[in-house]
Amino acid sequence: MFLHEHKAIHLQGGMAVFRQAMTIRMAPGIKGRRYTQGDFKPLSVHYRERRFQVHVMVEFASLGLAKIASALGLVLDYFSLGRVRFLHRYFADRRELVERATTAESYRRIVERLGNPVQxxxxxxxxxxxxxxxxxxxxxxxxxxxxxxxxxxxxxxxxxxxxxxxxxxxxxxxxxxxxxxxxxxxxxxxxxxxxxxxxxxxxxxxxxxxxxxxxxxxxxxxxxxxxxxxxxxxxxxxxxxxxxxxxxxxxxxxxxxxxxxxxxxxxxxxxxxxxxxxxxxxxxxxxxxxxxxxxxxxxxxxxxxxxxxxxxxxxxxxxxxxxxxxxxxxxxxxxxxxxxxxxxxxx
CATH class of the missing domain: 3.40.50.300 (P-loop containing nucleotide triphosphate hydrolases)
Structure with missing residues (x-):
């Protein structure tokens, strides 16, 4: 929505995205390299993170139906608490969700911070x-x-x-x-x-x-x-x-x-x-x-x-x-x- 408001892209009814032509240039050393499953691992972590955020929004809505102050507290905690503390406070009874989100955090710390596509x-x-x-x-x-x-x-x-x-x-x-x-x-x-x-x-x-x-x-x-x-x-x-x-x-x-x-x-x-x-x-x-x-x-x-x-x-x-x-x-x-x-x- 931010990009739409600043006319960088145009959203039509949320169903289609139109943008100007984009040119992608590969960095030296990457062009011509065959990609493996390891290269696409960040995508699975990205989508796992999106699913987690859906759970957070559901929790926000559920708390808001009961008491809006509780929902606002969740928002504050989401941006102020560390990820693990936030998970254990609001999702302690959903072990699989906590495990997935914790794994995503570990992936960012261990893999993505390398900043090197080959590594x-x-x-x-x-x-x-x-x-x-x-x-x-x-x-x-x-x-x-x-x-x-x-x-x-x-x-x-x-x-x-x-x-x-x-x-x-x-x-x-x-x-x-x-x-x-x-x-x-x-x-x-x-x-x-x-x-x-x-x-x-x-x-x-x-x-x-x-x-x-x-x-x-x-x-x-x-x-x-x-x-x-x-x-x-x-x-x-x-x-x-x-x-x-x-x-x-x-x-x-x-x-x-x-x-x-x-x-x-x-x-x-x-x-x-x-x-x-x-x-x-x-x-x-x-x-x-x-x-x-x-x-x-x-x-x-x-x-x-x-x-x-x-x-x-x-x-x-x-x-x-x-x-x-x-x-x-x-x-x-x-x-x-x-x-x-x-x-x-x-x-």
Missing amino acids: ISAVGAPVEHNLLILAGPGAGKTTVIVHRCAYLLQVERIPARQILVLCFNHNAAVTLRQRLFALVGNHARGLTVVTYHGAAMRLAGISVRDALEQARSGPQAAEPIDFDGIIKDALRLLKGNIEIPGAEPDILRDQLLGGYSHILVDEYQDIDQDQYDLVSAIAGRTLADKEKRLAIMAVGDDDQNIYGFRGANVASSASFRRTIRSSRSSWWRTTAPAATSSAPPTS
């Missing part, structure tokens, strides 16, 4: 999709991992215990965990953020203390802990190459993974062959039953590899593209900053 599309992608994102330094790769975790936790309501995040080293794991807690607070409790060796030790049932004691008690006490050997042991367990009496390989795999449904991998270009095999085994890429596979997101820079001396190989990114290629997989290549460019995702 928004990746973070808000359907939960079952597999994604590989290649970007240069400073493009916000770890930001995508952090916000994807937050999205799974608060928007899609995936339990924290079902999410596994793999980082290249301990410092990266600590930093990522701190950023995630800063974004979603206690909702991140129960989330597993570990290094590749940490994940292997969990799978093999070995603690750092156990490994140290084993090294000290061995025939060569000065020998360093064979962490790479622990990764190989974890691989054999996941692949069913180690026979455990009374445990079928498939059942053992489910028990080892503890109900994980999503795996996120940071700095993917720095992993070596054993670590690549571990990621593939955890995600279930080699399983014939696709329903048992975990949804995976990996980010990396295939033009930068600082750990070549220890066997790290950017070919893992190419292998990942080949392995996850299916109707529910996508990959992007972006340049720094990520807001400026993206290539068409290959599905």
Whole structure:
């Protein structure tokens, strides 16, 4: 109505909208990019918000029929209270409505505030999709991992215990965990953020203390802990190459993974062959039953590899593209900053 009164558009009986011709120019880096379901996620949030506002207007009318002062109080609260407080004051008995509106608020905070179409599309992608994102330094790769975790936790309501995040080293794991807690607070409790060796030790049932004691008690006490050997042991367990009496390989795999449904991998270009095999085994890429596979997101820079001396190989990114290629997989290549460019995702 505001636009109509200022003659920017013309409304005819509320049934049709007439406007002058409009020219839309795509920002550099967006033109030619194929859009995914993640790009259209803001639309569903928009319409969800509109439905919520209809409920607010119904509540306003109901209160006004009984007492106009109550209806005016609702209006004041709508514009002055925080969203969550407003919901619990007027819609506490309608849990589904409260949940939808709270999810919409979380979406705006976690996804829309990124302000980057490529990051928004990746973070808000359907939960079952597999994604590989290649970007240069400073493009916000770890930001995508952090916000994807937050999205799974608060928007899609995936339990924290079902999410596994793999980082290249301990410092990266600590930093990522701190950023995630800063974004979603206690909702991140129960989330597993570990290094590749940490994940292997969990799978093999070995603690750092156990490994140290084993090294000290061995025939060569000065020998360093064979962490790479622990990764190989974890691989054999996941692949069913180690026979455990009374445990079928498939059942053992489910028990080892503890109900994980999503795996996120940071700095993917720095992993070596054993670590690549571990990621593939955890995600279930080699399983014939696709329903048992975990949804995976990996980010990396295939033009930068600082750990070549220890066997790290950017070919893992190419292998990942080949392995996850299916109707529910996508990959992007972006340049720094990520807001400026993206290539068409290959599905």
